[in-house]
Amino acid sequence: MSDPMLKVTSLDVAYGRAQVIFGVNLEVPAGALVCVMGRNGVGKTTLLNALMGVLHPSAGKIEFQGENITKVPTYDRVRRGMGYCPQGHETFPQLTVYENLQVTWEAAKGKKGAIDEALDVFPRLKPFLKRRAGFLSGGQQQMLAMARAMVTGPKMLILDEPTEGIQPSIVAEIEEVIERLHKEVGLAILLVEQYVDTAIKLADSFIVLDAGLVAHVGTAADLHDADLVRLLAV
Numbered sequence: 001m002s003d004p005m006l007k008v009t010s011l012d013v014a015y016g017r018a019q020v021i022f023g024v025n026l027e028v029p030a031g032a033l034v035c036v037m038g039r040n041g042v043g044k045t046t047l048l049n050a051l052m053g054v055l056h057p058s059a060g061k062i063e064f065q066g067e068n069i070t071k072v073p074t075y076d077r078v079r080r081g082m083g084y085c086p087q088g089h090e091t092f093p094q095l096t097v098y099e100n101l102q103v104t105w106e107a108a109k110g111k112k113g114a115i116d117e118a119l120d121v122f123p124r125l126k127p128f129l130k131r132r133a134g135f136l137s138g139g140q141q142q143m144l145a146m147a148r149a150m151v152t153g154p155k156m157l158i159l160d161e162p163t164e165g166i167q168p169s170i171v172a173e174i175e176e177v178i179e180r181l182h183k184e185v186g187l188a189i190l191l192v193e194q195y196v197d198t199a200i201k202l203a204d205s206f207i208v209l210d211a212g213l214v215a216h217v218g219t220a221a222d223l224h225d226a227d228l229v230r231l232l233a234v
């Protein structure tokens with residue numbers, strides 16, 4: 001079997017003396033969609049920030065495409081093909097939609113045509129290219145945040161709760177885009193998701209975190225298991 005695209009081994013992450021992630025193991029095979037689930041505060045965002053080099057693990061190893069990237073800076077992880085869309089659909093509110101895409105594309109040394117390709121994935125953004133991002137709706141800002149991750153030319157997308165706080169009509173649209181990026185474009189995707197329904201619909205497999213530990217690894221079929229429901233109950 002070939003190496004997974006992302007492999008995380010025995011990862012510990014702490015804020016000062018407060019350890020939040022304990023010995024996490026995780027694999028995302030090429031082209032797979034893996035969901036990270038768990039209640040509020042179990043460490044999902046902390047894990048993703050460590051994967052992207054925003055936080056530095058106190059122990060463990062992160063490998064991307066067979067290379068040890070544990071000490072590689074964030075910008076280099078992006079250039080190697082890790083696209084990150086952090087929680088809270090953060091954009092530069094004073095910049096236009098197009099400028100938001102352009103600054104990210106320049107910083108990541110994106111390929112020619114990548115901005116147009118990202119806009120083809122999110123055609124809803126096209127009428128708003130000259131609008132300041134701060135004036136977009138929550139759903140539009142989420143699409144812009146994902147489009148920004150796309151202009152970096154990712155091989156793998158890391159998405160932190162992309163449907164959180166978004167109106168239901170747009171949630172379905174965002175789910176469709178994630179599904180298309182997974183099934184048609186063939187990107188590997190690591191998705192933090194709180195909603196079991198969305199995870200069942202989208203994920204090939206998932207891990208459940210509980211108090212910073214991997215409490216369960218499985219496929220969507222396992223999600224109906226009573227223990228899992230308990231682990232996920234908010």
Ligand SMILES: Nc1ncnc2c1ncn2[C@@H]1O[C@H](COP(=O)(O)OP(=O)(O)OP(=O)(O)O)[C@@H](O)[C@H]1O
Binds near residue numbers: 044087
């Ligand atoms: N900058 C920080 N400094 C200290 N502790 C932090 C910091 N950020 C998060 N924590 C703590 O780490 C733990 C995990 O937080 P994290 O945001 O990773 O959880 P989460 O599973 O992503 O939660 P949510 O679903 O609410 O986003 C929490 O106890 C939180 O209070």
